[in-house]
Amino acid sequence: MSRRTLLAAAALTVTAALVPQTALAAPATSPRVYEKTGPHKAVKAPGGAAHTLYFPADIASDATEHPVLIWGNGTGATVDQYELLFTHLASWGYVVAAANTGQSGSGAEMLAGARYLIAENSREGSVFRGRVATGKIAAAGHSQGGGGAIAAGADPLVKTTLPIMPGPQGNVNKLHGPAFFVSGQADTVVPAFYVHGRFLACDQVPAVYGQLKGATHFLQGETRYRLVGAITAWLQYHLAGDQNAKSVFYGTGSGLDQDKDGWSASERNKKAG
Secondary structure (H helix, E strand, O other), X not given: OOHHHHHHHHHHHHXXXXXXXXXXXOOOOOHHHHHOOOOOOEEEEEEOOOEEEEEEOXXXXXXXXXXEEEEEOOOOOOHHHHHHHXXXXXXXXXXXXXXXXXXXXXXXXXXXXXXXXXXXXXXXXXXXXXOEEEEEXXXXXXXXXXXXXXXXXXXXXXXXXXXXXXXXXXXXXXXXXXXXXXXXXXXXOOOHHHXXXXXXXXXXOOEEEEEEOOOOOOOOOHHHHHHHHHHHHHHHHHOOOOHHHHHHHOOOOOHHHHOOOOEEXXXXXXXXX
């Protein structure tokens, strides 16, 4: 090899060493991050006769608008049975309107909660006046309430939907915003294959499917905390713009994909990437 060739090769080596290498992708955020309690104290209050509300205790003084979750209970279930989730979300700054019924499959009862809060947002003297993010409303529910969430999710008021072990109510093809379908691996009431089928049929919007490892329909033990964390992460990204929460669900090797102890399966449709 000539001296000129050797010098050229050496120059190429030095140049390559000086070129910054492509940064490694940041690790995905674990959904467990969102199981921790948020900075607010939660308050529970009636929302008229038809709803129970959960919201941050300092809502009247923090001068920000708060995203909303409207909720439907399972068949025959009461609001109190889901209070762990509602107080957790209130601690993260959300306003929850849970319908006081065990028959919420139509979605109408849930949407009434959204309309109640929208009216309160404008009412002089209301603790919610100017504090409700009326353009950031999610619908979620369990079992029959999960079907009701799908039904409510067809309404333009609802920006994202979270059907948890949903019944047959509602039409997934009428959803117009992102959806997170949750099944239980050991659920014999609403089997995982049924929930997965509803997820597969929802091909017009971004949709994510998660199967809670070992979970029965009644979310025993640790499974309910895993669910609470995942719901919080979903809302944080889709309603609060938390970019760290995005990687819990989206991208190769998402946080949901990696949490093998909590989730036995996870999947995204083509719209979700």
